[in-house]
Amino acid sequence: MTPPAHPAPPAHQHDAPQWLAPGSLVLRLMLVAVLAVAAAGVASAWLVSRASGQEAVRRVVSQQTDEVEVVARLLASKIEQSQKVLRTVAATITQDMLDSPAALEWLLQKGLPAVQFFDTLQVARDNGELRLNLRAGRPQKAADLDPAERDVLRRTLVDGKPLVSEFILGGTSEARVVFTMPLHREDGTVLGAVAGALRLQSQGLLPPSMALPARDDSRLMVFTRDGTILSHSDPARVLGKVQDEAGLAPVYARWLAGAQPVAGRGATQMEPEHIVSMAGMPLPQWMVARVTSSRALLAPLQGAQREAWWLSAASMALCMLLAAAAMAWMAQPLAQLTHGARQMLRRSPRPDAAIAWPRARGEVGELVRVFQDLARQGWQEQQRKATLDGQFQAVLDNASVGILITRHGVLEVVGRQACLMLGYTVGELQGRPVRHLYASDAEYERVGRAVRAEFAAHGAFDGDVCFLRKDGSPVWARVQGRDMRLGDVEGGTVWILEDITAAREAQGQQSWDRTHDALTQLYNRAAFDERLGQLLLSDRSNGPLGRGDGVVLFLDLDHFTVVNDIAGHDAGDDVLRHVARLLESQVRQVGWAARLGGDEFAVVLPGCALARGQAVAEQLRAAVAAWEPSYQGRSFILGVSIGLVVLDASLQDVPSVLYAADMACYDAKRAGRNRVVTRHVDRPARAPARPEAAVT
Structure with a gap:
């Protein structure tokens, strides 16, 4: 029966609140949107901050590199200028002047103003004899000459090349550098040598004006290859060691370990707390370095970045609020739909119950129509379920x-x-x-x-x-x-x-064991013969047998020996018990079954017409064929060949009935097994022996 039709629910209702809180899905989407805005803002601010910091560092690196290169070139030009002055002095000294100390002294004291450029001046002959030793323009004894300066003169006489000496110590005020220039004869041989020394802090070398005022964030210094500081922003550090300079010490150590030459180009390295730039002067083997504290350098930038972060946070908060408000407004139809769905669950299941559905288009509108259809279908399903429940309960009760x-x-x-x-x-x-x-x-x-x-x-x-x-x-x-x-x-x-x-x-009585098969609990052969004989005798006493007085089925299992041979006799016995149960359950209401022996069974259907008997036989065949037993992990396929005979006047006794049914079963075997064959007997016959060709 079809449930009665009901009017469709109204398309829209107006009892929903004007504003509904978003559901959990919308709240999660709002959270995702807020987090996305926050992540985008944080990522953008971080990228801008990082880029500005990198740009600031790049500029400082470029500026410092250029600065140390300029200072290095300036100092190199001073060294070159000192060498030119000394070369001018050497060009005016002749052989005769070396032979006349007075003439040489007059020339150097009054004849050449350039001599005043040097703090000390010495002239030596090719044999090493010191002909003149001036200090601040006044003659000094030859014995007063510093051994280090004498050694520089000697090397110049031997090599015949101009030299710039290593740094010669003697206190901060006496520390100096010696420049030498060889004197040559016309044939190119060494005539002698002239040497001029400049104090470290002299105007011609490293004047105090070159050192910038000391600052905590930056230090400019000049030092020798062995790490002795020649000039420093802090005068107290002059003649100190580079190894004691924070930030510069590790860079200097790596430079020494790499045995790198003193290059003229500048290079900058980033340390954890410092930015270190270095440039070299190849001739005197000096280095110029600028060491800047990265923390102090970036402090103004960090302040600006903090301010930018606050502005970015305020902007992100505003954007998040606007995004959440917009999503909450756009999600109102969905919230109203959820409210309507809850009403549908709480209220009467009838489809015409008043439910507050939202007015919406797009996906929400489609969902509204779906919910309306679901409400209608739910009511119909409940009606059908109630009908089925009543029918099911009636089956259980009756x-x-x-x-x-x-x-x-x-x-x-x-x-x-x-x-x-x-x-x-x-x-x-x-x-x-x-x-x-x-x-x-x-x-x-x-x-x-x-x-x-x-x-x-x-x-x-x-x-x-x-x-x-x-x-x-x-x-x-x-x-x-x-x-x-x-x-x-x-x-x-x-x-x-x-x-x-x-x-x-009844099974507990002795008569049960006498009439029933111990394995299958069906009637045994003797009980079958007795009951079938009584049925035949009763039918004859009531008159001639008709065509609706009953049928007998003879059943022989197909492929039963395969189960016995592969799975064992226990499995075979289980198959026989199961088939017996199946036969008994199928024919219990209309007849009875017996086990004749081995895998042969018989079914008697008293008072059953031929068509009905054939239908029962086909049901038995299909039930056995549909069953696939499984033993020892292997499945088996069985079948049953069934012979059917009608209990009519041609069959007078039990042997005749069994013979006819057995022959019908034999015909089913020969025709291909797993089938039902009906045998019609036209005249009474005695049961001869069964053909030897019968197979199971």
Whole structure:
């Protein structure tokens, strides 16, 4: 039946609040947007700050490099100027002047004003004899000449080349550098040598005016290759060691370790706390260095950067507020939709219930229409569910067998017949553990192992189980169990229970063992012959047999020997038991089954017409063919060949019936197995021997 139609819900309602707080999704999106704005602002500010810092450092590096190069060139020009002055003096000295000390003294004291450039002046002959020694323009004794200066003169006489001496110590005021120039004869041989010395702090070399005022953030200094400071922004550091200078010491150490020559070009290196620039003067082997504190240098920049950071933070906060407000405004239709969905859950499930749906376009509008359709479909589904629940409950209440549904060891659904069988009410069983139905934990575990083994081998369970009634008495039931959804254990298991307590009591009597097969619990051959004979005798006594007095099926399993040979006889016995259960469950209401021996079975359907018998036979064949048992990790495919005969006037006794049915089964085997063959007998016949060619 189709549920009654209801009017569609109104398209829009107006009972929603004017402003609704955004939902969790919108709040998360707002958080993502705020974080994205913050991340973009922080990244931009950091990149700008980093770029400005790098640019400031680059400018300082370029400026310092240029500065030390300029100072180095200036000092180099002073050295070159000193050499030119000394070369001018040397050009005026002749052989005759060397022979006449008085003439030489007059020339150097009064004849050449350039001589006043040097603090000391010496002239020596080629044999090393010192001809003149002037200090501040006044003659001095030859013995007063410093040995270091004498050594420089001697090297010039030997090499015949101009020299600039190493730094000669003698106190800060007496520290000096000696310049020498050889005197040559016309033939180019060395005639003698002239030497001039300049004090370190003299105007011609390193005047005090060259040193800039001392600052904590920067130091300019000149030092020799061995690390002696010649000039420093702090005069107290003159003649000190470079190794004691912060920032410069590691750079100087690396320069010495690399044995690098004194280059004229400047170079700058960045230290953790300092910026160090160096340039060299190749001739005197001196170095000019500028050491600047990077922290002090960048302090003004850092202040500007902090101010920029504050401005950036304020801008980001404003942008985040604007973005959050805009998103909250744009998300109002979605918030109203959420409000309407909650109303749909809280209010009546009827589709015409008043719900505040928003007026919106785009995706939200589509969702509104979807929710409206869902409300309508939900109402219809509830109506259908109520109908199905009523039908299902009617099945449970009126079923002739007990029905249970379990999931994870708990009774979820309990039928009325099962409650009557076990002596409980539905409320007492529903939701209780299955263990409650067994006498002991050991019995529950034993049955559980058997159930798991049956499901693993056959995909279902069919067996006899002893339960415990509420009053403590035992009740035997034939239990059949299958998954509610094939292969889905989590979906639950449905169980069908049939009370067989009386049958189990009958099995305890001696007559049971005499008439039933011990393996399959079906009638044995003797009981089959007796019951079938009684049926034939009863039919004859009631008159001639008609075409609707019953049928007999002869069943022979196909490929049964494969199971025995591969999986063993225990597996074969399990197959026979399962087939027996299957036959009994299929024909219990319309007839009875027996095991004739081996893998041969018989089914008698009294009062069954031919068409109905053929339908039952086909059901039995399909049920066996659909079953794939699994043993020792291997699946097997079985079939059954079925011969069918009608109990009519042509069949007068049991042997004739069995012979005709056996021949029909033999025909099914020869035709390809796993099929049903009906044999029509036209005249009475006695049962001859079965052909030897029959196969299983």
